[in-house]
Amino acid sequence: MHDIKWIVQNPQAFDAAMAKRGMEPISSRLIELDEKRRQSIAKSQGLQERRNAASKEIGKAMAAKDQVAADQLKAEVADIKQALISAEEEERQLERALNEALEVLPNIPLDSVPLGKDESGNVETRRVGHLKNFSFEPKEHFEIGEKLGYMDFERAARLSGSRFTVLKSQLARLERALGQFMLDMHTTEHGYMEVNPPLLVNDDTLYGTGQLPKFAEDLFKTTDGRYLIPTAEVPLTNLVRDEILDIRDLPIRMTALTACFRSEAGSAGRDTRGMLRQHQFMKVELVSITDAERAVEEHERMTACAEEVLKRLDLSFRTMTLCTGDMGFGAQKTYDLEVWLPGQKSYREISSCSVCGDFQGRRMNARYRPEGEKSTRFVHTLNGSGTAVGRALIAVVENYQNEDGSVTVPQALVPYMGGLTRIEKAA
Incomplete structure (x- = not known):
């Protein structure tokens, strides 16, 4: 606002x-x-x-x-x-x-945001890692997962319709391992507090972070008037709604591993194969509540925390600064992390980290009192994926695939997989 x-x-x-x-x-x-x-x-x-x-x-x-x-x-x-x-x-x-x-007007972009009408105007900020060389033609994740017998789209469609997936056995464990790995890193090394928030929220909560009223069609609404969260950003950020915070308590950093639900309105025909664009997916979210003076610095810090996940998994990625025409509604500036998928031979978004200024703070009436001042100011908020777990699974499956159809487990995930180093089809 x-x-x-x-x-x-x-x-x-x-x-x-x-x-x-x-x-x-x-x-x-x-x-x-x-x-x-x-x-x-x-x-x-x-x-x-x-x-x-x-x-x-x-x-x-x-x-x-x-x-x-x-x-x-x-x-x-x-x-x-x-x-x-x-x-x-x-x-x-x-x-x-x-x-x-x-309430339907987007946030004002920072001066450092490149001008552009769409994603073609995004600017590559840095590129990390080297593309892996394969002695064979790499497959896409759904080909690998289905051949292993651990990724089932047909039965998922029978249960729920299109854009759902059933993961089984070692791939189900890999998804769980990825989420736990990310949570452990952000809580023990990056200073984020783990939160387990509700997955159902009311319309005031969605209004606070800007999903309502403009993006109602992207949400799943229940018969009692509540909504399934599209991202944990929504409940985490709203934890400070209608509160006055002491500046000495800022920044507040929170993380959560939750299921997320999106209708994918307007995405008909896009990424219909596989797990890239789902109605339900797991994501580790990062949220920071801070003051005006530290918000931009916190944005760089948050982005670095998300990047570290991909570095530990030894995945090649690039960090893109989104242009004015491709940024989200509530963002002042956004970095997208795009991971390399050899099966697709392209970079795909796996994390989006945004600084929102006081745009959400004003909508939530969330304030802080600067030291030595009687008046209050609206908090500045940030959110980012740290990272999307399903897309991280896709990246691991495609980048660590072997010619025989097996998938090597990244070294960072071996402890979370009970010592398993290779995912293979059941005998």
Whole structure:
């Protein structure tokens, strides 16, 4: 959510920022709505002041035994009461109209974000690792998984429809191992606190992180009005909603391994084979709550934590700075980590790390009090994948595949696999 006061003071700067997001100028409309809202507030305040004054005058008239004046004043107060009801409703409607206009506008990109209309404008920041050489033509993960007998799409479709997977035996254990490996690293080495949050949340929670109202079609809604989380970012970030934090407690760093649920609206025909684009998937999420001064530095730190997962797994990847046209709705700046998939012969996203400024803090009314100050400020929030577990499994299966169809277990995961070093088809 944007600060209307800042927009009123900086209309040209706001329109220029929205233009980077591919939007038409909108500041004049917002300022007009705000002015009408202010006028309505002033009207209500004027009526309240006159009502209070008239009420005092009634007492004076009664004390002076001037019944005619008292009756006239009582009639005026009754009229003001009705006028106030109308004025306050008008004020609520204008407040709602302004909020509805603001809540669907994307965040303002930082100056360091490259300009661009779509993913073709993203910029490679760094590339890590070397592509593995294969003495055979590498297969895609679903070919390997199905041949092993541990990746079942047909039965998953029978159970739930398309974009679901049943993992079995050693591949099921590999997915579990990856999640535990990531959690252990982030909690013991990177200073994140592990949290086990609810997987069902209400609409206020999704509003706080920006999924509602703009992206309702991407969500799964239950019959009782709750939603399955699209990412653990949603409950983790909202843990500070409506709170005032002590700056000495910042930054707050949290991580969670959860199932995530997305309708994949608008993705018909994309990645229909395999596990890349699923309705349900496992992900380790990283969330930081901090102050304005440390947010950008925290973004670099979070990205490095996600990168370390891929380094430990010895997976080749590149870090991309997303352009203004490809960033998510709530982000000020985003780094995407793209892992190399030899079966696809391409880099694919496995993590996205974003700094959001006070965009979510304002929506959640989450604040902090700077040391020595009486006033509060909205917190700055960050979120990132540390990383997507299903996609990490895909990357491991494809990069560690052997010609005989087996998959070598990365050294970092061997302890989590009970000492197993190779995944093979059951005899």
